[in-house]
Amino acid sequence: MTTAKGKAKSTPISHTFFGAPPAPGDEVLERYSRPVRILHWVNAITWIVLFITGLFFFVPQFGGAASGGVSGLLHRIAAVIMVGWVVIYFLGSPKAALRGIGEAFKWGIDDIKWLQAAPSYYFFGDEKSMPPQEHMNTGQKLWWLTVLGAGGLMIVTGALMWFFKDIISADAFLWSAFFHDVGFIALLSFAFLHVYLSAFHPKMRGIFWSMWRGTVSARYAESHHKKWYDKVKKGS
Amino acid sequence: MADKAILYDATKCTACRGCQVACKQWNDLHGVKTTNRGTYENPPDLSWDTWIKMEFREVGNNGDLRWLFTRRSCMHCTEAACVEVCPTKALYHHELGFVAYDKEKCSGCGYCVEACPFDVPRSGSGAITGIRTMNKCTLCQDRVTNDLTPACVKTCPTGALQYGDREALLLEGKARVASLGGNATLYGEEELGGLHVLYVLDDSPDVYGLPLDPKVPATSTVWQDVLQPIGWGVAGLAALGLGFNYVIAKRKIKIESEGK
Numbered sequence: 001m002t003t004a005k006g007k008a009k010s011t012p013i014s015h016t017f018f019g020a021p022p023a024p025g026d027e028v029l030e031r032y033s034r035p036v037r038i039l040h041w042v043n044a045i046t047w048i049v050l051f052i053t054g055l056f057f058f059v060p061q062f063g064g065a066a067s068g069g070v071s072g073l074l075h076r077i078a079a080v081i082m083v084g085w086v087v088i089y090f091l092g093s094p095k096a097a098l099r100g101i102g103e104a105f106k107w108g109i110d111d112i113k114w115l116q117a118a119p120s121y122y123f124f125g126d127e128k129s130m131p132p133q134e135h136m137n138t139g140q141k142l143w144w145l146t147v148l149g150a151g152g153l154m155i156v157t158g159a160l161m162w163f164f165k166d167i168i169s170a171d172a173f174l175w176s177a178f179f180h181d182v183g184f185i186a187l188l189s190f191a192f193l194h195v196y197l198s199a200f201h202p203k204m205r206g207i208f209w210s211m212w213r214g215t216v217s218a219r220y221a222e223s224h225h226k227k228w229y230d231k232v233k234k235g236s
Numbered sequence: 237m238a239d240k241a242i243l244y245d246a247t248k249c250t251a252c253r254g255c256q257v258a259c260k261q262w263n264d265l266h267g268v269k270t271t272n273r274g275t276y277e278n279p280p281d282l283s284w285d286t287w288i289k290m291e292f293r294e295v296g297n298n299g300d301l302r303w304l305f306t307r308r309s310c311m312h313c314t315e316a317a318c319v320e321v322c323p324t325k326a327l328y329h330h331e332l333g334f335v336a337y338d339k340e341k342c343s344g345c346g347y348c349v350e351a352c353p354f355d356v357p358r359s360g361s362g363a364i365t366g367i368r369t370m371n372k373c374t375l376c377q378d379r380v381t382n383d384l385t386p387a388c389v390k391t392c393p394t395g396a397l398q399y400g401d402r403e404a405l406l407l408e409g410k411a412r413v414a415s416l417g418g419n420a421t422l423y424g425e426e427e428l429g430g431l432h433v434l435y436v437l438d439d440s441p442d443v444y445g446l447p448l449d450p451k452v453p454a455t456s457t458v459w460q461d462v463l464q465p466i467g468w469g470v471a472g473l474a475a476l477g478l479g480f481n482y483v484i485a486k487r488k489i490k491i492e493s494e495g496k
Binding site for chain 1: 323326346347350351355359365366367369453455456460473474481485486489
């Protein structure tokens with residue numbers, strides 16, 4: 001324990017918290033472009049604002065925090081920034097955006113194998129039966145599908161309750177609120193998983209930095225995204 | 237404390253609308269400019285500034301035209317959908333039985349506006365900010381908690397409106413219905429656990445535009461009774477599963493790196 005403590009002193013606290021990024025000499029591959037990274041962090045920050053202000057409405061015990069409507073206003077501002085930034089990103093790089101969305105829908109036999117092998121990998125570090133993966137692995141595709149599906153649900157139901165409140169029937173409004181809550185539960189639980197697997201899982205330490213710097217070590221790319229790694233290597 | 241209530245006797249009402257004026261005066265609500273729509277009924281609807289409104293109905297019955305009046309305002313339900321859905325607990329049951337609210341707490345979400353089976357609460361302006369605070373009849377909380385009758389009751393010249401203990405008014409309403417005979421009914425005794433505005437009507441409630449079987453919308457109970465526990469369950473399981481994974485994976489990974 002004492003050696004671990006001594007080591008932590010010489011490394012930045014962010015490395016201790018999120019794991020160490022690739023060392024300066026390591027070979028790295030570009031994984032996330034700058035627009036994608038900005039999109040990710042705008043999303044992350046607005047998501048947290050939406051999550052907290054939404055929680056005030058969802059949990060009766062926290063309801064007092066929504067008094068006066070300030071949290072509701074923040075919720076709307078964050079929603080506009082989040083959706084607005086997605087639109088800006090899409091208009092800025094439509095091809096990359098469509099390619100990115102498309103990744104979630106490309107499924108093959110290796111995705112089935114991945115799902116079968118994942119538990120023993122994520123619990124016991126057993127890498128042998130993990131099939132080679134594309135730029136996005138099966139788990140990331142599932143997360144991506146959740147974000148697209150539940151995110152779309154949130155936008156539609158949220159817009160109904162905000163802009164069309166006076167037009168839609170009372171039942172349509174109440175069901176919108178209901179499905180907004182359903183989307184909230186889905187996103188919340190998958191977001192736990194996303195944050196854990198991309199920053200804190202023992203096998204994934206340091207991967208957090210790929211969304212910060214845009215690069216991953218070649219070693220990681222080869223072991224986790226073999227098909228993508230091969231394509232990049234062939235291209236370069 | 238014993239529940240209080242208002243008893244409205246439609247057969248004694250002349251639709252003078254004095255109650256509408258008294259309500260606006262006491263509660264300092266603005267008058268609304270309206271246009272003549274060919275009826276004495278005015279303003280056209282309840283609003284943020286109009287908490288009580290008399291409705292006029294012309295009901296034909298075998299060539300015998302009847303002009304029926306109804307009082308439209310908050311019913312102060314015992315099983316109140318608005319209280320159920322209010323996220324900030326701005327709406328609550330007062331110890332005297334009526335549905336009170338704390339304006340400071342209202343977030344303007346508008347859930348109560350949509351959930352109310354009588355379509356009573358009204359949102360204010362602010363569609364863009366979303367802060368559309370709600371307004372509705374308070375049963376003159378500031379008056380009744382100081383031993384005064386509500387403004388509408390106080391001003392009623394014909395005795396069509398009374399205020400008092402709910403039990404006593406129920407007895408009085410039943411006696412009145414019995415003496416009226418025919419189709420006369422008392423509305424509000426059992427509806428939604430008992431309303432705190434009771435109606436003596438000369439006909440079936442639906443003739444007066446009142447719902448025969450008002451209900452709390454299913455969605456408003458599903459939210460708290462079903463979705464809440466599911467939300468906690470799913471989030472809890474996710475957190476627990478990840479913690480479990482961390483403990484196991486951490487040990488395994490350590491062993492691996494030691495072996496290297």
